[in-house]
Amino acid sequence: MKKIFFIFAIALFAPNSFFAQTKTEAKNIFANSYDNVNDFEKILNPNQVKTLNGTLKSFETKTGKKIIVVTISSTPSYRDLSNYSEDLHRYLNIGLKIEPSILFVISKDLRQIQILGDNKISDKLSNQEIENIVNTFVVPELKKGDYYKGLETGTAQIIKKLE
Known part of the structure; x- marks a missing residue:
């Protein structure tokens, strides 16, 4: 009886260890x-990247708050952009020690946007305000195909709220 239970337990739990994904792989x-x-998705030209980068660096120097914009075409080994963004935010904080106040992830191919804010800014910028900025300023420009203008106006509104 003990042998049967032991074989059953091995058969039940062994496949989980063979097929489980670990966070180190992600x-x-x-x-x-x-x-x-x-701009990993290459939706901006080099001049647009340089201009937006300059604006965000200037804001960081002035306030100490860092905004990071990431464009990606796909979310390898992730079900959706939300899970990808959360793990990226965790990786930036813990792995690279960057600690962004705002992480702005956008995918033209997936047609999705995710903005994550640090708890330190919640007194100045709520999730509802972020959603309003996205719906009012970012999405209309993205629908027109102007990804730079959408990113520029969205980050400008976020900067205005955080200053």
């Missing part, structure tokens, strides 16, 4: 360094 999909603007 971190390998993220870049080793991040700037304020990271």
